[in-house]
Amino acid sequence: MSERLVVIGGGGAGIAAATIAKRVAPDMKVTLFTEFEDIAYSPCGIPFVHGREIEKFENLFLSTVERYVEDGLDMRMETTVTDLDLDKRTVSFKGQTEGFDKLVIATGFVWEKPSVPGANLDGLHYVKNIRQAMEFDKLLDDMKKAVVIGATPLGVEMAGNLGHRGLEVHFVDEGPWALHEVLDPDVAQPVHESLEKRGVTLHFGTTLNEFLGDGNGRVRAVSTSAGEIECDVVIVCLHKLPNNDLAAAAGVKVGSTGGIMVNERMETSVPGVWAAGDVIEVPHGLTLIPIRGLTGSHAYAQGRTAGANAAGEHRAYDPVWVPWGLVGGDYTIGGFSLGETLATAVGVPYVVAKGVGVSRARYFPGATRTNVKLLAEPGTLKLIGAQIHGGEGVKERCDFLAFTAKRGATLHDIAWMENIYSPPIGALFEPMAIAAQNGLAELKKAGQL
C-alpha cells in the first residue's frame, strides 16, 4: 500500500504542502481536508472587492477543486476534521475515521473576538470566507454607516475600502495610531491622512466598551470611551489567533505565541507530523524570538517545506526577516523586521538613517516621493529593520532590504549600491542609498564613525 499523507487545511499552507508532496512523491496518497466549499482563492483580495477596486469576487479564484483532483489529490471539501489521534494515526470527520502515515497541520487562524458585552450580536462581521463575503457584499449596498474595530492591516484595508465605496466609516482602535504595534508614527501619519480623504473618521486611543443591540439581537451602535457611534454594521479586525485546538488536544506542543512549535523542517514535537502557515510560530531572523501571523507568501513557503519533507526531502525553512507592505487608503507603506517602535519595545539598540528620494526622475510624470528609514546595529551598522512610505517600488525595496539584511548588509553597502538611473523608471539617486548616506554623515558628524 502506498504511503498516506493527510493535510488538514485548504489555505495557502495546506494547498502548497499537498501539491508539493504529490510532486515530490507521486506514489503517495495525498488527502486534503477543508471545512470550506472552495479552494485556492485569494482572501486578501476581499477588502478590495468590497471597495470596488476589484470588479468581482469571481476574479479572486485562482484554481478549482477539479484541477487539484486532476493533479492526483484526494480533495475532501466541506469536511471538518473533528478529532485527531496521533497514537493510532487517525483523523475523524463526519462520523468516520481514516488512517494516515504522515500528517501536515495547516489549520490557519481564527479571528480574535472582542471581549466586551454584545460581541455575539448579529451585524458583527468577520472577513474570511469568500462565500460569506459575497453575501455580505450584497448587504453593504443598503448600509450607510460602518464601524471598523482594530487598526490591523485588515482593518486599515477594510476601513479604506468601505470609505472608497461611499460608506461613512468609523475606525476604532485603542492604540495611538494605525498598526501601532509595528508601525512608527511618522509612517502612520500619511496613512491617516489618506484614510480621512476617503471619508474615514479615525477614533484612535479609543477603548471599546460594548456593542449595543436594537432589541432584535442586531447591533445598532458601538459604545466607546469617545462616545456612542451608531452603525449598520461592525467589521471586526482584531488579531489573528492560531487555530490550534485540534493539534493541542492531540498532544502537539504549542509555543509561547500560541502557535504550534516546529523545527526548521516544519516538523512538530510529534515525529511524522508537520505544520505550516498561520497556525505555527517561527523564529525571527534578528531576535530569534518566535513570531506568528505572517503573510500568505510565508504560509505558502512553509507549506512547501512541510510537504516536501513529509514526502521524503530534507528542506529547511530559514528564520524570517518579514518584509511587509500594504496600501492604506491610497498610500503605500512597508518595511521589514523592526521599526523604531518595535525595536524600542523589544529593547534592541539601533541607529537610524533617514532620507527622501523619488521613484523616477523628479521631473518625470508619475514620480512619487519615497521616504526611507533604515535601522542599523550600532557599531557594525548591519541593517536590522526599515520602514518605507511613498508611492511606487515600496514592495520591491522592502523585499530587497529583508534579503540583504539577512545576509549582513551594512549602511555602507547600501550607501554605495549601484542603481539604475533612467528618467521614466528610476532617479539619479536611489532613495535607500540617500537614507544610508545621510545616516553615515550624521554618525560621522557625531564622531561615531
Place this chain on the structure above:
Amino acid sequence: MSERLVVIGGGGAGIAAATIAKRVAPDMKVTLFTEFEDIAYSPCGIPFVHGREIEKFENLFLSTVERYVEDGLDMRMETTVTDLDLDKRTVSFKGQTEGFDKLVIATGFVWEKPSVPGANLDGLHYVKNIRQAMEFDKLLDDMKKAVVIGATPLGVEMAGNLGHRGLEVHFVDEGPWALHEVLDPDVAQPVHESLEKRGVTLHFGTTLNEFLGDGNGRVRAVSTSAGEIECDVVIVCLHKLPNNDLAAAAGVKVGSTGGIMVNERMETSVPGVWAAGDVIEVPHGLTLIPIRGLTGSHAYAQGRTAGANAAGEHRAYDPVWVPWGLVGGDYTIGGFSLGETLATAVGVPYVVAKGVGVSRARYFPGATRTNVKLLAEPGTLKLIGAQIHGGEGVKERCDFLAFTAKRGATLHDIAWMENIYSPPIGALFEPMAIAAQNGLAELKKAGQL
C-alpha cells in the same frame, strides 16, 4: 595658500567631484571648468521632452550656477580647457594659464560619428547639449520624417519618443535586433513591438551606406543596404566615445577601451590626478574586464569617490555589476551584468533560470507580467546576470539582483527569498523566485542538482 583643486567637466562626475571635495575640505579652493553655459541639468530627460512625455526643457534643470557659487565653488562657465600640463600642474583656457595642486578629469564622452560619406551634412543631429535640444525641438514642429541611426539606449528612446510625437520614424541599425550587443533577442522582441505601435519602422540588419544631400548641404535621405530612406532629419545615436584627447595628450594612461585607466580610488597613472565618469574605464565585477559607458548614477558615484579622495579621504569604488534599465516605446526592460548574448560572446559558461510572474495580484488592476531570466554559474549557481522585461518594478528588481550577485547570492537564495504579498502591490509569488525555482527544477530533472 589653500590647496587648489581643478575639476574639468560639468557633467554628473565633475559636479559630484567638485561638490564632495568642497564638503570634505572646506578650505580647498575648488574650480570647475565647463565648456557649456548650463550646469546640473538632466541630459537623459531630453528624448522625453522631444516626445512630449515631459512638458518642457526647463523641468530638466536641477540646480543653478548661482547655487554652486553659494556653496563656495569657483565656476568657470563656457570655458574650454585647451591644454593641460601635468609637470607644471597648469590648465590653459582662453589664452590664460592657471595652476593647480590636484586635478579631477571628468571630460565625459563624445558621440561616435558615422564613418560614411555625407556625415558632415546639415541635418544630422546629436543629442547632448540642452540649449541645442531646445532649438532643435522648435525645428521638429515642421518635420515629418526622421531617421534614427543606432539602436543604442538613446536610439531606442529617441525613436520611440519621435514616434510618440507623431513623426514617421525609420530606425536603422546593422545589428539583428535593438541593443543587440547586450540585449537577448527574447527581451528585444516586446520593445520592437512597442516601437512599431508608436509608428517606428524598424530597419535592423541594415547597413548605412551614405547620407545624401539636397544640393544645399543639407541631408535629404539616407542610403542603406535596404534602400534609400527620405527624411527631414537624421538623429545619430551611435556609441559614446571617451573624450580623452586632453588627458591622453598630457600623458595620462588610457586603457584598452579608450577610457582613462584609474585605480579603485579613481586615481589615474599620474599621482594627484583623478578621473571619473564617461571618460574612464572600470572593471566589471564578474569578469574584471575593463568596461565603460555606464550610467549617470555611476558617473556621479565615481565623481564622489574621486572628489573625496582628492580632498584627502580614502574611498574605494568597487568593480561594477551594472544594473541597467530603460523604457523602449512603452515597454520596460532591464538587467544586470550579462545576458545570454553577452555571456556567450565573452565565453562565460552559465545555466539559465526563467519564469514569468505578475507585479501585483493577478486580479488587481494595473498588474503586469514580469518576465525574469537569471543566469548563474554552473555548479555554484551564483548569479552572474539577468534580464527582466515587463511593466512595474523592473528597475528595483535589477538593482536588487546586481547587489545580491555582487555578494554571492545563488539561485537557491532567490528561490526561497521572502516576498511581500499584498494584492495592490505584490503577488503571492515573487517573479524572481519563480524563475529561480523553475531553474532549479530543470537542473534537478537533468540530474545536475
